[in-house]
Amino acid sequence: MIEIKDLHVSVEGxxxxxxxxxxxxxxxxxxxxxxxxxxxSTLSNVIAGRDGYEITGGSITYKGDDLLxxxxxxxxxxxxxxxxxxxxxxxxVNNTYLLKAGVNAKRKHQGLEELxxxxxxxxxxxxxxxxxxxxxxLSRSVNEGFSGGEKKRNEIFQMAVLEPSLALLDETDSGLxxxxxxxxxxxxxxxxxxxxxIVMITHYQRLLxxxxxxxxxxxxDGVIQKTGDKSLALELEEHGYDWVKENK
Amino acid sequence: MAxxxxxxxDLEKREYDAGFTTDIxxxxxxxxxxEDVIRHISAKKNExxxxxxxxxEAYRHWLTMEEPTWAAVxxxxxxxxxxxxxxxxxxxxxxxxxxxxxDPKLLETYDKLGIPLREQEFLAGVKNIxxxxxxxxxxVATTFKGKLKDAGVIFCPISEAVHDYPELVQKYLGSVVPxxxxxxxxxNSAVFTDGSFVYIPKGVRCPMELSTYFRINALNTGQFERTxxxxxxxxxxxxxxGCTAPMRDENQLHAAVVELVALDDAEIKYATVQxxxxxxENGVGGIYNFVxxxxxxxxxxxxxxxxxxxxxxxxxxxxxxxxxxxDDSVGKFFSVAVTTxxxxxxxxxxxxxLGKNTKSTIISKGISAGRAQQSYRGLVRMGxxxxxxxNFTQCDSLLLGDKCGAHTFPYxxxxxxxATLEHEATTSKIxxxxxxxxxxxxLSEEDAVNMIVNGFCKDVFDELPMEFAVEANRLMExxxxxxxx
Ligand SMILES: Nc1ncnc2c1ncn2[C@@H]1O[C@H](COP(=O)(O)OP(=O)(O)O)[C@@H](O)[C@H]1O
Ligand SMILES: [Mg+2]
Numbered sequence: 001m002i003e004i005k006d007l008h009v010s011v012e013g014x015x016x017x018x019x020x021x022x023x024x025x026x027x028x029x030x031x032x033x034x035x036x037x038x039x040x041s042t043l044s045n046v047i048a049g050r051d052g053y054e055i056t057g058g059s060i061t062y063k064g065d066d067l068l069x070x071x072x073x074x075x076x077x078x079x080x081x082x083x084x085x086x087x088x089x090x091x092x093v094n095n096t097y098l099l100k101a102g103v104n105a106k107r108k109h110q111g112l113e114e115l116x117x118x119x120x121x122x123x124x125x126x127x128x129x130x131x132x133x134x135x136x137x138l139s140r141s142v143n144e145g146f147s148g149g150e151k152k153r154n155e156i157f158q159m160a161v162l163e164p165s166l167a168l169l170d171e172t173d174s175g176l177x178x179x180x181x182x183x184x185x186x187x188x189x190x191x192x193x194x195x196x197x198i199v200m201i202t203h204y205q206r207l208l209x210x211x212x213x214x215x216x217x218x219x220x221d222g223v224i225q226k227t228g229d230k231s232l233a234l235e236l237e238e239h240g241y242d243w244v245k246e247n248k
Numbered sequence: 249m250a251x252x253x254x255x256x257x258d259l260e261k262r263e264y265d266a267g268f269t270t271d272i273x274x275x276x277x278x279x280x281x282x283e284d285v286i287r288h289i290s291a292k293k294n295e296x297x298x299x300x301x302x303x304x305e306a307y308r309h310w311l312t313m314e315e316p317t318w319a320a321v322x323x324x325x326x327x328x329x330x331x332x333x334x335x336x337x338x339x340x341x342x343x344x345x346x347x348x349x350x351d352p353k354l355l356e357t358y359d360k361l362g363i364p365l366r367e368q369e370f371l372a373g374v375k376n377i378x379x380x381x382x383x384x385x386x387x388v389a390t391t392f393k394g395k396l397k398d399a400g401v402i403f404c405p406i407s408e409a410v411h412d413y414p415e416l417v418q419k420y421l422g423s424v425v426p427x428x429x430x431x432x433x434x435x436n437s438a439v440f441t442d443g444s445f446v447y448i449p450k451g452v453r454c455p456m457e458l459s460t461y462f463r464i465n466a467l468n469t470g471q472f473e474r475t476x477x478x479x480x481x482x483x484x485x486x487x488x489x490g491c492t493a494p495m496r497d498e499n500q501l502h503a504a505v506v507e508l509v510a511l512d513d514a515e516i517k518y519a520t521v522q523x524x525x526x527x528x529e530n531g532v533g534g535i536y537n538f539v540x541x542x543x544x545x546x547x548x549x550x551x552x553x554x555x556x557x558x559x560x561x562x563x564x565x566x567x568x569x570x571x572x573x574x575d576d577s578v579g580k581f582f583s584v585a586v587t588t589x590x591x592x593x594x595x596x597x598x599x600x601x602l603g604k605n606t607k608s609t610i611i612s613k614g615i616s617a618g619r620a621q622q623s624y625r626g627l628v629r630m631g632x633x634x635x636x637x638x639n640f641t642q643c644d645s646l647l648l649g650d651k652c653g654a655h656t657f658p659y660x661x662x663x664x665x666x667a668t669l670e671h672e673a674t675t676s677k678i679x680x681x682x683x684x685x686x687x688x689x690x691l692s693e694e695d696a697v698n699m700i701v702n703g704f705c706k707d708v709f710d711e712l713p714m715e716f717a718v719e720a721n722r723l724m725e726x727x728x729x730x731x732x733x
């Protein structure tokens with residue numbers, strides 16, 4: 001699905017990613033862990049096409065195409081989805097309206113008819129139920145006045161509606177209480193599918209108890225230091241990140 | 249993804265799709281202004297002596313006045329002797345009696361602008377609007393007069409009202425905006441040519457939206473329309489006003505006066521979508537929009553709301569105001585103003601609280617791009633008898649790019665200690681993070697900008713009648729068109 005080769009990225013002249021390699025196949029669930037400031041959000045933002053990152057080397061191939069040549073919306077149409085670490089508030093813009101515009105833009109790009117309002121609302125309600133998002137959030141302004149946990153829940157709800165091929169969940173578990181975590185994780189699990197890849201960025205082993213990853217990576221000093229199965233997360237919990245660097 | 253700079257550049261490319269001219273023969277006075285010109289206008293319209301005297305009085309007053317310079321706008325002053333003060337499409341000296349008499353070229357013009365003047369076109373759809381179409385100096389058509397008449401509502405060109413309802417006109421004309429109120433109002437009083445007249449009788453809820461569509465066509469003419477709306481006790485009316493002009497390199501003056509009178513328990517909702525030609529990206533041409541709009545909430549519990557969406561004009565100088573004279577009267581001002589390229593707007597409102605328990609709300613949303621400069625200028629005055637009067641003001645500015653400017657000048661005068669005022673103001677830039685969020689969800693950058701800007705304006709758009717809200721959305725999109733690099 002996506003192949004990242006020798007990726008070098010700088011932000012404001014500071015080198016953040018220094019030759020990162022990562023390959024993800026359809027159907028897989030990957031977890032990326034690593035210390036604060038390691039560049040995890042940088043990686044997900046670069047994949048999604050955010051401005052302000054200087055790619056100084058390497059390549060990203062997505063479904064056979066050069067991802068770095070695509071605009072953010074083209075990447076979205078091709079199935080890249082980012083659940084933001086800090087979802088932004090957009091006053092006055094209706095949550096469902098934004099989603100509908102997104103879905104229809106993608107359909108238009110694919111040469112499909114726009115969804116009819118009734119069908120769309122039906123889908124939206126089903127998907128909201130998946131993460132137990134109260135329907136009142138559907139008609140509110142995007143993220144405005146949402147609590148931290150509600151924002152994260154809204155992100156997964158959007159993922160469910162947009163049905164991406166590659167979903168990047170950037171610290172979706174942060175800010176969720178135990179109950180919410182269980183519900184959101186349950187939602188993500190239902191979205192696992194053989195033709196969808198999911199990448200979870202997290203600090204906590206706890207999330208991985210709910211969503212079992214196929215691979216766990218440790219990102220530190222700008223590269224993937226170590227890759228293992230879910231037991232790696234347990235070891236990390238026990239020994240910390242320095243242990244990884246010492247035991248490459 | 250485009251930077252703010254790119255967005256700004258794209259905004260400068262916006263196109264003005266109402267910029268065509270209609271090739272029609274007109275009867276136009278040579279440029280210049282003197283008492284004879286005024287006599288000529290008055291005679292053309294067959295006016296009674298009192299109105300001619302009223303005009304001359306205004307003219308003599310105007311001669312003693314100076315053009316105001318306090319607004320934060322910078323422009324080449326108008327040479328008042330170089331303008332023609334009367335232009336009418338031939339042969340319509342007064343409004344035609346039926347659409348069959350209207351020149352097909354005119355009907356076509358309004359069709360092109362999306363303003364259907366044929367009544368049956370409305371009947372088929374959901375729309376329920378009566379239209380008065382003013383072309384340069386005269387009204388060319390008023391629709392649905394018959395249906396309105398059945399309800400007792402008078403809706404006609406003011407030139408016609410002078411003849412048909414002289415007592416009403418004489419009683420109310422200039423009663424809200426006196427002849428000598430300000431430089432532009434005095435000029436308008438002297439030379440006004442047409443505009444709409446509305447009277448809603450006691451207890452009547454006007455059965456449809458009323459609307460006037462102003463179109464400047466002729467070259468080197470000014471448009472000086474005069475609108476007078478009277479809502480008698482317990483009546484209700486919703487009125488819409490739209491404006492466009494052809495693209496020309498010369499600046500053209502539009503100096504209108506709008507007077508609203510609301511008696512006891514009456515309500516007037518006045519909405520404007522102003523899309524006069526704004527000039528090109530270098531600031532050449534465009535309309536000078538110097539307008540005096542004022543409502544007198546004369547009766548107890550009367551209500552007036554001004555809602556405006558302003559995307560046009562090179563220079564805007566406009567402060568729709570409410571005099572809250574009646575006890576418990578309510579004034580509202582909702583405004584969205586978009587300035588791009590070299591447009592300059594100095595706009596806002598005045599809420600003059602005179603009666604007890606009077607309430608006013610001001611919500612102003614300013615959007616600037618390019619090198620545009622925009623100022624909100626508002627006055628809230630609490631008179632000494634305005635017991636428990638309340639005002640809430642919110643002024644938000646959104647900047648696209650860093651060469652434009654937003655300024656806020658809120659003036660407050662309080663002479664009654666029981667009055668309360670609240671003021672909130674914000675200035676923000678369209679956020680890169682908001683744009684990216686929308687794009688990540690699949691919106692093009694242009695759609696993302698439109699969506700965010702429309703969201704920013706939501707509080708105001710919610711106040712517009714349904715059909716107008718759609719029109720306003722469309723207009724905003726056109727104004728912000730081309731935001732993709
Ligand atoms: N826009 C930015 N401007 C300056 N520094 C940035 C910016 N974005 C990220 N950084 C820096 O890049 C590094 C990696 O950040 P980030 O990718 O957010 O880390 P993580 O998500 O792993 O905690 C940090 O040192 C951070 O301060
Ligand atoms: Mg992060």
